[in-house]
Amino acid sequence: MKTNNLLTVKVMFYTLITIVGLIISSLVFLVIVSPGKPQAYRDEDGKILEGSISEKTFLQIGGVKQGMFIQSKDSTNPVLLYLHGGIPDYFLTKKYPTALEDYFTVVWWDQRWAGLSFNPKTSQESTTLEQMISDTKEMTNYLRKRFGQDKIYLMGRSGGTFIGIHAAAQFPELYHAYIGIAQMSD
Known part of the structure; x- marks a missing residue:
């Protein structure tokens, strides 16, 4: 026993x-x-491309912690701030590559209440058009300073176009151009 x-x-x-x-x-x-860490850009020999950037980062914007993915094969490229249409779609870039990172330093920003920036403690009342435009301006100024650029490009898709067109109209001095994809109107 x-x-x-x-x-x-x-x-x-x-x-x-x-x-x-x-x-x-x-x-x-x-x-x-980490499944949430973007892959680095590599050359033919498998070495990380000099001057490239591929990161997931967070920033306090408008008093709320907000996340983004920043990617470029050359971080001196012009900055392109992408405003998603309500559901962040950075995750689609693996299956459907955009090649934008060949020409721009692309910032896939998950705005308040979405994706990386979702926090149920964030007040829904703080998610107004005015606040979203203010967040966009604050993010733009952060990117201008970080990458040493006077102006950046602003691109919105679907619901992001509504915020983007307002931000570009209110602060034209911050943007080279505004690009609307599936532009909302009226």
């Missing part, structure tokens, strides 16, 4: 050690290869 109990204890001990080892290995793997 003692032999069976000892065997059972040993099996349980080794099972527990195996489970703990798997959990620790999984956590280490997730930290090293």
